[in-house]
Amino acid sequence: MAANPPPKPPVALIAGPTASGKSDLAVRLAQEIEADGRRAVVVNCDSAQVYADLRVLSARPTAAEMGGIEHRLFGTWDGAVSCSAADWSAAAKREIAELHADHAVPILCGGTGLYIRTLIEGIAPIPDIDPATRSAVRALAPREARAALEREDPEAAARLAPADRSRTTRALEVVRATGQTQRHWQTRKTGGIGSDIELHPLLLLPDREWLFERCDRRFVDMLDRGAEREVAALLARDLDPALPVMRAIGVPAIAGLLRGAATREAAIAAGQTATRQYAKRQYTWFRNQPPREWTRADSADCATRSIFVSLFQNLR
Numbered sequence: 001m002a003a004n005p006p007p008k009p010p011v012a013l014i015a016g017p018t019a020s021g022k023s024d025l026a027v028r029l030a031q032e033i034e035a036d037g038r039r040a041v042v043v044n045c046d047s048a049q050v051y052a053d054l055r056v057l058s059a060r061p062t063a064a065e066m067g068g069i070e071h072r073l074f075g076t077w078d079g080a081v082s083c084s085a086a087d088w089s090a091a092a093k094r095e096i097a098e099l100h101a102d103h104a105v106p107i108l109c110g111g112t113g114l115y116i117r118t119l120i121e122g123i124a125p126i127p128d129i130d131p132a133t134r135s136a137v138r139a140l141a142p143r144e145a146r147a148a149l150e151r152e153d154p155e156a157a158a159r160l161a162p163a164d165r166s167r168t169t170r171a172l173e174v175v176r177a178t179g180q181t182q183r184h185w186q187t188r189k190t191g192g193i194g195s196d197i198e199l200h201p202l203l204l205l206p207d208r209e210w211l212f213e214r215c216d217r218r219f220v221d222m223l224d225r226g227a228e229r230e231v232a233a234l235l236a237r238d239l240d241p242a243l244p245v246m247r248a249i250g251v252p253a254i255a256g257l258l259r260g261a262a263t264r265e266a267a268i269a270a271g272q273t274a275t276r277q278y279a280k281r282q283y284t285w286f287r288n289q290p291p292r293e294w295t296r297a298d299s300a301d302c303a304t305r306s307i308f309v310s311l312f313q314n315l316r
Contacts, residue, residue, distance in 0.1 A: 008198040009100040010314055012107040015045070015116060015290075016204030017282035018249075018275065019214040021300025023061050025204070026109035029304045030069040033105050038315050042066075043095055044073040045110030045119070048248045050088060053079035053234055056227045057250045059218065079234060079245035085118040092119050093193060105315070113285045120199070122192030124185040126174055133177040137169055148172055153181045200311040201294040203286050211283070215275040219250065220268060231255055249274050 014026045023042075030040035044050060048058035052075040060074050072095050077083045092108070092115075099106045108116070140148065142165055149172045150157040156171040174182050231254040239246055246252075250271045257267035295307060305312055 007314065008196065010105055010311055011096060011193075011197045011199050012105060012308060012311055013045075013116065013199060013201040014107065014109045014204065015113070015201070016111060016206075016286055017211060017279040018059070018111055019211060019218055019279060020111075020204040020206050022109050022111065022204055023059075023065065025202075025300040025302070025304070026107050027061075027065070027067040027069050029308060030105075030107055031067060032304050032312075033315065034069070036312070036315060039102065039104040040107055041070045041072055041095075041099055041104055042107045042109050043092060043099075044071065044076075045088070045092065045108045045112055045115045047083065047088070047110075047112040047115060047244065049074050049110065050077045050083045051075065051079050051245045051248070052077065053245055054230065054248055054251075056222050056225050056230050057248060057254075059222070079243065080237070080239055082244055085112075085114045086123055088112075088115050089118045089123070089191070096193070096197075105311075111282050111286075113282070113289060117289070118192075120192050120194040122189035122194075124182075124189050126182075126185045127178055129173045129177045134173055137173045137176065140169075140172075142168075145169055145172055149175075152176065155183055156181060198314060200308055201290070202307055203290060203294055203296045204298075204300055205283060205287055205296055206298050206300070208280075208283065211279055212276045215279050216272045219271045219275050222250065223254075223264075223268065223271075228254055228258065232258055249278050 012026075012029060014022045014029070016022055026042045030042055033040035046058065048054050049060050050073060051058065054060070055075060061071060073088070073091060076091070077087075096106045108119075110116070137145065145165070145168050146157070146162055149160075149168050153171055153175045156175075157168075160167050160171065162168075171182050174180070174185065178185070227250060231251055234246065234251065235255060235258065241247075253262070253267045253270035253274060256262035256270070257264060262270065297307060
């Protein structure tokens with residue numbers, strides 16, 4: 001009789017929109033795991049919290065909020081360096097491997113779906129797009145780009161909303177530059193860790209009105225805790241405005257305030273609106289994109305042992 005394969009190492013995942021309570025729940029889960037005698041570490045998977053420059057505006061957990069639990073990949077990148085999904089995934093794989101070697105439990109926590117998908121599923125090996133093709137596609141008017149995509153990649157056109165300019169452009173670039181559709185490349189993803197781990201996922205999808213009210217309150221709280229100083233320091237660095245850190249939620253609104261182009265009230269309104277819109281996009285992504293079998297919860301005030309029962313069973 002063949003021997004049973006060794007159990008796969010566990011990875012917990014707590015994901016969902018901004019302000020949904022992910023960080024607090026991740027700490028509670030880690031504390032429960034450590035109370036059972038196993039080390040646990042929270043690993044960031046939020047594209048704003050990776051930047052050292054955005055401690056306040058990314059709502060990075062404070063020392064008190066970390067609750068004595070080690071946190072990794074928070075504030076790891078300097079704002080002058082863009083952290084792509086591939087960059088983050090490579091770093092996360094190294095951290096997870098190191099933690100598993102130490103018999104610790106990684107708890108992924110964050111709201112960037114692309115980061116999570118890249119880590120679990122891998123990366124499509126799409127060749128670099130040549131500059132001439134990219135320039136030609138981006139010079140098209142939105143209606144022209146949409147019509148071209150409908151002709152050249154009907155599957156992508158059927159999948160993408162007509163108003164989704166960036167994804168339409170990307171799909172058209174790929175098919176023109178490579179002669180193959182995005183779907184062709186996406187079915188050939190490599191480098192994901194999904195088959196090598198035992199994933200224990202939870203998606204937080206709370207009531208939207210509750211979530212949006214939390215977003216509004218948190219943006220004002222960020223201003224009170226020094227977000228203006230944080231953005232002023234960024235502006236003083238004279239970074240490329242196209243960098244992710246300069247386009248992070250709240251940075252453009254507060255930059256307008258600091259430059260005298262907006263009142264405090266207008267900056268707050270703009271920041272709150274941007275935060276709610278971002279939360280809405282995240283909510284839609286996490287509701288529709290992850291596998292249906294992933295556990296969903298409408299509140300972070302849930303019993304970790306009940307939600308992660310299979311994880312605790314596997315740790316015995």
